[in-house]
Amino acid sequence: MNAAVPPPPLLEIAGLHAEIAGSRVLQGVGFTVPAAGVTALLGRNGVGKTTTVRAVLGLLPDGGRVTAGTVTLAGEDITGEPTHVTVRRGVGYAPEDRGVFAQLTVAENLKLAERPGSAHHYDLVHDLFPELRARRAQRAGSLSGGQQQMVAIARTLLNDNRLVIVDEPTKGLAPRVVTEVAEVLQRASHRVPLLLVEQNLALVRRLARDAVVLDAGRTVHTGPAAELLADRELTTALLGVGARPGHATTPSGGAA
Amino acid sequence: MDTFVLLTLTGFGLGALYFLIASGLALIFGLMDVLNFAHGAFLTVAAYTAWATADAVSGMGGLLLAALVGTATGVALAVAVEFVLIRRLYGRPKEQILVTVGLSLAVPAAVQTLAGADARTFPVPDALAGTVGVLGAQVPVNRFALIGVALAVLIGVRLFLDRTRYGLVVRAGVEDRAMVTALGVDVTRAFTVVFALGGALAGLAGVLGGLYFGSLSPHQGTGLLVFAFVVVVIGGLGSLTGVALAALAVGLTQQYANYYAGGYGDLAVVALLAAVVLARPVPGAPRAAERLRRLLPAPPAARTEGGRA
Numbered sequence: 001m002n003a004a005v006p007p008p009p010l011l012e013i014a015g016l017h018a019e020i021a022g023s024r025v026l027q028g029v030g031f032t033v034p035a036a037g038v039t040a041l042l043g044r045n046g047v048g049k050t051t052t053v054r055a056v057l058g059l060l061p062d063g064g065r066v067t068a069g070t071v072t073l074a075g076e077d078i079t080g081e082p083t084h085v086t087v088r089r090g091v092g093y094a095p096e097d098r099g100v101f102a103q104l105t106v107a108e109n110l111k112l113a114e115r116p117g118s119a120h121h122y123d124l125v126h127d128l129f130p131e132l133r134a135r136r137a138q139r140a141g142s143l144s145g146g147q148q149q150m151v152a153i154a155r156t157l158l159n160d161n162r163l164v165i166v167d168e169p170t171k172g173l174a175p176r177v178v179t180e181v182a183e184v185l186q187r188a189s190h191r192v193p194l195l196l197v198e199q200n201l202a203l204v205r206r207l208a209r210d211a212v213v214l215d216a217g218r219t220v221h222t223g224p225a226a227e228l229l230a231d232r233e234l235t236t237a238l239l240g241v242g243a244r245p246g247h248a249t250t251p252s253g254g255a256a
Numbered sequence: 257m258d259t260f261v262l263l264t265l266t267g268f269g270l271g272a273l274y275f276l277i278a279s280g281l282a283l284i285f286g287l288m289d290v291l292n293f294a295h296g297a298f299l300t301v302a303a304y305t306a307w308a309t310a311d312a313v314s315g316m317g318g319l320l321l322a323a324l325v326g327t328a329t330g331v332a333l334a335v336a337v338e339f340v341l342i343r344r345l346y347g348r349p350k351e352q353i354l355v356t357v358g359l360s361l362a363v364p365a366a367v368q369t370l371a372g373a374d375a376r377t378f379p380v381p382d383a384l385a386g387t388v389g390v391l392g393a394q395v396p397v398n399r400f401a402l403i404g405v406a407l408a409v410l411i412g413v414r415l416f417l418d419r420t421r422y423g424l425v426v427r428a429g430v431e432d433r434a435m436v437t438a439l440g441v442d443v444t445r446a447f448t449v450v451f452a453l454g455g456a457l458a459g460l461a462g463v464l465g466g467l468y469f470g471s472l473s474p475h476q477g478t479g480l481l482v483f484a485f486v487v488v489v490i491g492g493l494g495s496l497t498g499v500a501l502a503a504l505a506v507g508l509t510q511q512y513a514n515y516y517a518g519g520y521g522d523l524a525v526v527a528l529l530a531a532v533v534l535a536r537p538v539p540g541a542p543r544a545a546e547r548l549r550r551l552l553p554a555p556p557a558a559r560t561e562g563g564r565a
């Protein structure tokens with residue numbers, strides 16, 4: 001079914017090295033994100049997934065910086081560009097800790113995400129997250145973790161984006177909520193390509209077409225997600241003993 | 257009773273002055289993590305330009321013009337300092353402190369060289385020079401002017417924060433500046449706006465300080481700044497209303513203690529500061545309820561981590 005000549009990548013990361021607080025966290029990350037579908041960024045805790053995403057966005061904490069390598073978005077070099085400039089190129093970002101403004105209302109969180117020069121798809125957001133409409137006047141800090149994650153994802157879908165980056169959206173959520181988030185991400189992935197950092201392999205299996213695995217700040221594997229996940233030995237070697245596909249969540253609901 | 261009324265309304269007036277200075281400090285620190293020691297210098301320079309205006313144009317019209325000139329002076333200075341110095345030093349707190357402390361010393365010294373060390377009489381128009389009888393006390397009219405202006409500023413700044421896009425960016429930026437940029441917002445523009453707003457309020461405070469004290473001197477701003485910092489520490493960065501209430505508490509404490517405790521107003525403010533700081537829970541230190549919860553076994557429902565592969 002796939003075309004013989006793959007289209008040029010949407011995002012290309014090459015030889016990325018980054019330091020945070022003097023420690024070399026990234027030491028050669030390189031992969032591409034195609035212009036469609038979900039690309040999963042995998043790896044054990046602390047291997048540099050979040051740092052990679054933050055480096056792409058120019059958001060390294062504690063004076064961290066990119067020391068080598070390039071980041072290219074749709075053919076343009078965006079390495080070291082100010083964060084807001086990159087985002088305005090059409091990148092949505094839902095960070096690991098959700099980055100929801102606790103003191104602002106749900107509506108204000110969304111309003112802040114409205115980018116000038118883009119359509120604002122409130123119809124889509126309210127269709128995907130009817131609860132957010134009902135709770136629009138509520139302070140985001142008083143929402144549950146799952147609801148906050150919905151706000152974070154909704155902010156990335158409000159504007160026309162070329163790429164949406166979502167970092168561990170199911171972290172710390174109850175299994176039922178994980179399923180809800182997975183459904184939303186699946187629907188979102190039909191509209192916009194996703195770069196998804198995720199530890200839940202069942203969810204990765206369900207959503208991702210491509211997979212990238214990092215270890216100790218380096219890319220150690222790239223390829224189709226299904227192939228990686230089918231190879232029990234490889235997943236165990238790359239992702240650790242905790243990697244038990246299918247455990248505890250119910251993506252099988254979709255397969256049944 | 258009449259003394260108490262006079263002290264109270266004077267405390268309110270002083271609190272109004274502190275509020276104008278402290279609200280700018282709190283906004284600037286809250287959004288940008290910049291401790292602006294030069295804020296008092298803005299006030300001093302504004303007081304002098306306002307004085308020059310009120311000296312040239314007499315009456316109520318002159319005062320209004322002076323207020324305008326003073327406010328504009330504060331804005332111009334603040335924007336210039338933000339643009340030329342602070343902007344280059346974001347994320348470098350030590351250098352920022354050195355630069356703003358440097359300004360806080362150099363600017364009053366320059367003012368002293370230009371205008372002389374002696375205090376000058378601030379021309380107060382007749383309409384604001386008298387007193388009004390309130391419950392048997394003769395209260396200077398200017399106290400009410402200060403209270404009125406501070407209330408108007410409180411309402412105005414709250415409307416700005418609650419109803420405008422810049423206000424939204426500022427409130428969000430106080431919480432998590434990096435995330436604001438990650439939504440595509442150029443937060444440095446909000447920095448300039450907030451600095452300008454802070455400068456405007458400091459400038460206005462310079463004019464009102466002239467009214468309140470009836471005089472101005474090169475170190476007026478720096479002296480007031482100390483109390484404004486105390487107000488910010490007590491009121492916190494979370495809400496403008498908190499800053500307003502803290503300003504009121506400091507103003508009143510100072511007035512009451514100066515009169516009833518033999519002139520120890522400044523010391524009483526420090527005691528108030530210490531009491532508030534010590535009573536406040538240490539961030540990160542678990543509260544009693546939290547400590548109790550940790551002692552009990554976690555209920556199974558809370559263990560969602562197990563749901564991840």
Ligand SMILES: Nc1ncnc2c1ncn2[C@@H]1O[C@H](COP(=O)(O)OP(=O)(O)O)[C@@H](O)[C@H]1O
Binds near residue numbers: 047
């Ligand atoms: N702010 C920071 N200061 C110092 N080291 C950090 C910081 N953030 C992350 N690191 C280090 O970088 C490494 C990678 O972290 P991270 O990118 O968050 O991993 P992942 O998202 O894959 O779990 C870890 O070893 C972590 O200790």
Ligand SMILES: [Mg+2]
Binds near residue numbers: 050096
């Ligand atoms: Mg991470």
